[in-house]
Amino acid sequence: MLKRNYFLLLLVLSLLLVFAACSSDDESSSDATDEPDTTDTDGDTTDDGDDEPVMDTTPVTFSYFNAGSPGRDIDTNETRIGKHLEDITGVNFRIEHLVGDLNTKIGVMVASGDYPDVIVPDSAVDILMDAEAFIPLNDLLEAHGPDLLEAYADYLHMFTHADGNIYYIPFGPTVNEYIPDPDINQGAFWIQRGILKEAGFPEVHSLDEYLQLIKDYADANPQIDGMNTIPFTGLTYDWRFFAFSNIPNHLAGYPNDGGVQIDMDTHEATVYADSQYAYDWLKTVNDLNADGYLDRELFVANYDEYLAKLSSGRVLGFFDYGWQFGEARNALRDAGNPDREYIALPVVFEGVEKDQYLDPPAFTSNRGVGITTAAENPERIIQFWNELIKEENQKLVMWGFEGEHYEVDNGRFYRTDEQIEETRKEEVREDVGMAYFEWYWPRLNGTFSDGNAVEPGRQHEVAQASYRDSDREYLDAYGKNTWADFFADPDDRPWFPAWSANIEQGSDPQIFEERSDEIIRRHYARIALADPADFESEWNDFVDAYRALDVDGYEQFFTDVVQARVRGEW
Known part of the structure; x- marks a missing residue:
């Protein structure tokens, strides 16, 4: 089992490496160079005096399926970062992105047993776990992933499963300082x-105020x-339906904990799908x-059609x-018309x-990237x-190449106006590799050891420089420094997000989610x-169909999860 105490693990690894360095040359093999090295039975080499294995760099290509986002299929070595890493x-890696329905795609893989080498399954992770498609990573991490273990040291217990194994690596452990x-x-x-400009920059807080602005503008235009x-439109396609069904929860003043709301005092979980909040939203x-x-196409448009509508500038809200x-x-x-862009309220x-x-x-902790049995x-x-x-390498992924995509002044990273615009271009991001590596791979959040933000958008210098005069017109009109200033600060929720609980395939909570999602999707429309x-x-x-399910059992499951996390148990 993977040790939770990383420092103990590091000590063990160091001792193993010392032992390997002192082992007989009879167990080693040589290559075409004159420099001696030692090779273990897996083909890894250790360089004398180095704490990290010297890798076998024989060219190899693995297949990689990303179900988390659309994109252009590509070999990672076609990007600058990918070539550097190769x-x-x-x-x-030969990356394939999801086309069509997620569960159908994953279902075909499971039925055939024909898997790519690496899968980012997104919400279908439980299907693959139930099919035992992922291999345990514990021994591999201990032998070949010292930097991974260090980055995830505080989080390992959160994605170690009940059998003691790690089957996938989630994205984004926060290291050093958290930056909102x-x-x-x-x-x-x-x-x-x-x-908002035409209406004189009014304060907008309630749903009624928001919709009245939209109605008045639509009547006039x-x-x-x-x-x-x-x-008014929304996103209801495939697994993204949550962008519609979660709305009552947010209108009620709760963050996205999934299908439940958590009482801040008792830490008890309550579903909201058939609550008064949901009733009021659907009535609206x-x-x-x-x-x-x-x-009129709210419940039939696919994801690409939805994006096309927003891009057209004819959607008001x-x-x-x-x-x-x-x-x-x-x-x-x-497109060059700032007034057609959107502001979040x-x-x-x-x-x-x-x-x-x-x-x-x-x-x-219940999403990530895993290695399959293939x-x-x-x-x-x-x-x-x-x-x-x-x-x-995380700096390359997030910031790009110094002198091209960012500059450094007294140790602080920043971007010029030209670099900000350049790194917004999708063709640039794809060529460099940012578009492919910044998510859906093991990655960091927070700050680097030198104090710079991992994500450029969270760096104060970049955030302020990225605002155009047209942005500042709206920020100044409302007396705000950033777009986030329109929103209330988040309350501390040590369990957040509740939906990241590991729910076993075939368990009562998993069956409830599967059935309730189908009921909600059908009836809400x-x-x-x-x-x-x-x-x-x-x-x-x-309500009759929904309440026929085991709602009480589902609520109790998340109550137990949240209360355990509050106690520090994951």
Whole structure:
């Protein structure tokens, strides 16, 4: 079993390395160079006097399936960072991105037993775990991943499974200092900025205030740039349906803990899918639809169609998580009309004291990247990841190349205006490799040992420099320094996020989630699009179907999880 005490583990590794350095030359092999080395039975070499194994750099390509995001399929060595890492490790990855339905894709893999070498399964992780598609990583990490173990030292217990094994590496342990994000990449209600300007920059807090602004603007502007205006839309496609079903929770003043809300005093979990909050939200959507303010394709548009609508500039408002529509945000910025861009607002129900959209420091332990049973020489993959997690390579991934993508002044990293614009370009990010390596691989959060932020967007110098005059017009109008200043500070939640609990495939909570997701997806659409006269009956049909499930058992499961985490037990 992998030791939780990393320092003890490091001591053991050091002793092993000393032993290897002193072992007989009879157990070693030589290469074409004149320099002697020692080789273990796995083909790893240790350099005399070095604490880290010298890697076998024979060229090898592994297949890598990323179910977490769309993108252009590519070999990592076609990027500058990927080529740099290949030069060090000999390892290249052939990346394939998800096309179509996630569960269908993963289901075909499981049924056939034909897996790529590495999988980022996202929400389908439990399916692969149940199929025993991932290999345990404990021994591999101990032998080949000292830097990985050091980076994840404080979090290992959070993703070690009940059998004592680690099967995948989550993303983003916070190292050194946590820095809040000055921009909004989490959930919010978004509105075209020009609407606020035309209305005289009003304060907007409640859902009613937000929607009234949109309605008034839509009435006065039935078309935008020759296209029919879409007053309000949302994202409901495939597993991203949570961007619609989570809305009542946020309107009630809670952060994204998944399908439950956690009482701050008792730490008890309560579902909200059939709560008064959900009723009020769906009634609002039903009214929008009846009055002609709702996107008619809300429940049928796919992800690409959704992004295209946002990019067109004819959508006035929507709810979503900022990380899901970055492509559309960049497209609107490039279009050159700042008033068509969106601003995030912390909208809540009337009477809710404060919003909780901003996430507190968190670690998501039930997502990650794993090595499958199909992989030959999995130690080579671990060695690559171990190289990737090193500070010098994380700086390449996050910041790019010094002098091209960032500058350094007295040890502080910053970007010029030109570099900020350059690193926004998707073709640049793809060529360098940032677009492929900054997420869905082992990576860091927080700050580097020199005090610079891991993510450039969290570096004060970059955040302030990235604001254009058109951005400052809105920030100054509201007396804010950053976009995050519109939102309330997050309360401390040591369990956050609750949804990252490891739920075993086939367990009662997993069966509840599977069935409830299907019920919510089917009934929410019916309720939202129903004739207003049928709203109550549609709502009651949903509640009956939902309450037929073991709601009490599901709530108790998360109550136990949260209370255990509060006690420091993960």
